[in-house]
Amino acid sequence: MALYSEKVMDHFRNPRNVGVIEDADGVGEVGNAKCGDIMKMYLKIEDDVIRDVKFETFGCGSAIASSSMATELIKGKPVSEAMQLTNKAVAEALDGLPAHKLHCSVLAEEAIRAALDDYKKKQG
Amino acid sequence: MKIYADYAATAPMRRAAIDAMVSAMENQYGNASSLYAIGQSAKEALEQARGEIASVIGASAKEITFTSGGSEADNQAIRSAALLGKKAGKMHIISTAFEHHAVLHTLKKLEREGFSVTLLPVHENGIVRAEEVAAAIREDTCLVTVMYANNEIGTIQPIREIGAVCRSRGVLFHTDAVQAVGHLPISVADENIDLLSASAHKFGGPKGIGFLYARKGVRLESLIEGGAQERGKRAGTENVPAIVSMAAALKESASSIGKTAPHQLAMRDRLIAGLREIPHCALNGDASQRLPGNVNFCFEGIEGESLLLLLDDRGISASSGSACTSGALEPSHVLLAIGRKHDVAHGSLRLTIAPDITPEEVDYLIQSVKEVVEYLRGFSPMWRDRISGKAEFIL
Incomplete structure (x- = not known):
């Protein structure tokens, strides 16, 4: 299907890091059911490094692919670096998204940020 | 699999429709408005198709106007009825909340032009009630437009009952029958339909062609100015291969x-x-x-x-x-x-x-x-x- 790049379709068909972390150090959920997109990110953090990340997404193909790519981009990275993740980086890593789907990459950025904020709050 | x-969304073309189209492209390539034999052969094919289409829905040939498809037919039907209404000082139109956008967007535009529009509820089962149509009709109602069957959820509307209500109250009745023609038996006379829109590619014909039925006496307003084709109701050289193909598809689908x-x-x-x-x-x-x-x-x-x-x-x-x-x-x-x-x-x-x-x-x-x-x-x-x-x- 030419609607999406091969990269998007690959991450949509075989999403990386799908699931839940029961004892997560940070959890972030963004979006809402009314708009048709919900993303939830779970982070396991040790020594300020993201050791594990999992996601759950209710949404379209590009929402699922954006979640998957975002988790890949931050896994193993220091928290300070993960904080710098932008929606542009997510979209570029997916070889681009259709214009009306760019909000999916924004949502992925916001979900990561929300999970990191939750982690920092828990840290005090 | x-x-x-x-x-x-669209149906694959029927073999009979493809054959009819190719044959018309090869043989009826003339302009149907030309007086020489090749042109008149195209004209004959055109008029034969018109007659065949009319008979499927129980209309007469003169009541069929060819359009570019369902959307154009919807636009023309509603615009024409609205203009007739306006001339008579009637500027109220009744429709439903789940019409196709070709209808809803036309009504939105008419609202900006001063018409008032009532959109009736379609309830949980996706069916409008004829008695609610009757109750919504006012002194200044000029048109009721309700689709024959919904394009998304497929629900069939009580067209015969609505038609009877409209006829008894002297209000024009249009139905967007794009999803129904060729799929359900339709009789415009029995069902008191004044205007009906159809599209060929929903019943195995080609895309880009459709028709508007307008009961004798219901004056159509031309949306496209130009030549005198379609008795002045739709300018532009007739797409004879598509029209002939549409007729072949409709005959086959209706009879099956x-x-x-x-x-x-x-x-x-x-x-x-x-x-x-x-x-x-x-x-x-x-x-x-x-x-x-x-x-x-x-x-x-x-x-x-x-x-x-x-x-x-x-x-x-x-x-x-x-x-x-x-x-x-x-x-x-x-x-x-x-x-x-x-x-x-x-x-x-x-x-x-x-x-x-x-x-x-x-x-x-x-x-x-x-x-x-x-x-x-x-x-x-x-x-x-x-x-x-x-x-x-x-x-």
């Missing part, structure tokens, strides 16, 4: 309704019964008053576009009323009109099946949808919230 299950409908109905109901086994789903639209090929469900906890993409991977072509499939922000206005909440309207699936679909193909559809829905629910936070009791199920 490859299954095309999007017949309501009796033969194919029972099988298609049985396959539709088999599909509905199979999909109903999926937990937390709902059939959209009345279960029996619906087109023989239409199945439309909402599945809680998933989103329609991802469902369609994964079905496509399995060789299944289908559609959804999800916002994401259209590029719009809102889910289908049809699903909202029958009272579906946004949360579940995003998770809709429309399967519109072939008249000759096999039971094996239906079972493959059921199995595929079951697996894909279960897979997507497996990592949906919305689904997790519901099964864990954090949120209430809607369906």
